[in-house]
Amino acid sequence: METGISVFLAGLREIGYQPFTLPNQPGHVVIDYEVQSGKFAGKGVKIGFIVPADFPVTPPSGIHIAAWIHPEKSGGDHPTGGIHRAHAVSFQQALGGEWQYWSRPPKDWGNSKKTVPTYMVHVWRLWDTQ
Numbered sequence: 001m002e003t004g005i006s007v008f009l010a011g012l013r014e015i016g017y018q019p020f021t022l023p024n025q026p027g028h029v030v031i032d033y034e035v036q037s038g039k040f041a042g043k044g045v046k047i048g049f050i051v052p053a054d055f056p057v058t059p060p061s062g063i064h065i066a067a068w069i070h071p072e073k074s075g076g077d078h079p080t081g082g083i084h085r086a087h088a089v090s091f092q093q094a095l096g097g098e099w100q101y102w103s104r105p106p107k108d109w110g111n112s113k114k115t116v117p118t119y120m121v122h123v124w125r126l127w128d129t130q
Contacts, residue, residue: 001056001057003053003054003055003056003057004051004053004054004055005021005026005027005029005051005053005055007055007056007116008029008049008051008055008056008060008116009021009029010116011115011116011117012029012031012116012120014116015116015117015120017031017032017033018031018032019031022090022091022094022095023094025090025094027050027051027052027053028048028049028050028051028090028091028094029048029049029050029051030046030047030048030049030091030095031046031047032044032045032046033045033046033047033123035127036124036127036128037124037127037128038127038128038129038130039130040069040127040130041127043067045065045066045067046065046066046091046095046097047063047064047065047066047123048063048064048065048066048088048091048099049063049064050064056114056115056116057114059105059106059109059114059119059122060119061103061104061105062082062101062102062103062104062105063101063102063104063123063126064087064088064091064099064100064101064102065088065099065100065101065102066091066095066097066098066099067097067098067100068098068100069083069100069130070083070100071083072084072085072100078102078104078126078129079126079129079130082102082103082104083100083101083102083103084100084101084103085099085100085101087101087103088100088101102126104122104126106118106119106122
């Protein structure tokens with residue numbers, strides 16, 4: 001099985017995204033994303049991922065958002081808990097703007113198809129359940 005950041009990048013391209021990596025941080029991937037459902041439907045944001053070197057064995061743990069959607073809150077549940085600013089600093093320093101990290105690992109990854117489209121369904125569900 002092929003693994004790594006290149007697999008994640010190729011998977012994003014196959015489903016229509018134009019991913020790029022942060023300078024000198026090839027595991028930090030960013031896409032432009034339009035929210036498709038939920039209360040933020042139609043909103044355009046940048047989403048960042050820190051992609052593990054062994055992807056798809058291990059998925060990104062959560063998403064980094066270039067928008068201040070929720071106040072910072074380390075504990076609690078989705079949608080308003082597990083929101084961190086410090087975890088998103090590398091994206092903020094490289095691209096500017098306000099970024100936050102949503103600690104939302106896909107819970108069923110071990111029993112899933114472990115593909116980029118599967119991970120992006122997880123991302124869609126995060127927005128859908130806001």
